[in-house]
Amino acid sequence: MCYFEQTRWNCGYWKWGNFRQQCHKEYRTGETCGLKLVFQTSLLAAPCKLCDQRFKKERRIHKMAMDIERWQREGNRRATIEKTYQDIEEIQAQIDDLYRQHEQRQKTL
Numbered sequence: 001m002c003y004f005e006q007t008r009w010n011c012g013y014w015k016w017g018n019f020r021q022q023c024h025k026e027y028r029t030g031e032t033c034g035l036k037l038v039f040q041t042s043l044l045a046a047p048c049k050l051c052d053q054r055f056k057k058e059r060r061i062h063k064m065a066m067d068i069e070r071w072q073r074e075g076n077r078r079a080t081i082e083k084t085y086q087d088i089e090e091i092q093a094q095i096d097d098l099y100r101q102h103e104q105r106q107k108t109l
Contacts, residue, residue, distance in 0.1 A: 003039035013048035034047040050102045057095050064088050 020039035029062030047055065064084050071077040071084075 003037050006038045006041045007044060008041050009047055010046050011051050013050060013102055021106040031064055050098050054098045057091050061088055061091055
């Protein structure tokens with residue numbers, strides 16, 4: 001039951017911060033008992049790192065989709081279009097993974 005700082009973003013994502021206070025169960029200096037309790041929570045209005053990465057990847061997918069539309073109008077770029085569709089699928093898988101990580105962290109506390 002040692003106390004730690006906590007940082008929480010508006011989206012619900014959080015992380016542990018620095019050690020703040022030792023509990024009475026642990027007598028060794030510099031050691032913690034292993035049970036973390038919140039000493040103080042700092043709220044941040046900015047997006048968390050996972051949300052920021054997800055937004056960047058979503059913007060990239062949007063740009064790729066716009067490029068595909070333009071290439072289809074122009075014609076004669078079939079290989080480029082196919083490659084871009086594959087890239088979009090890979091990036092979408094990364095976005096899904098980031099979303100799962102984010103949801104898992106929100107549910108843990």
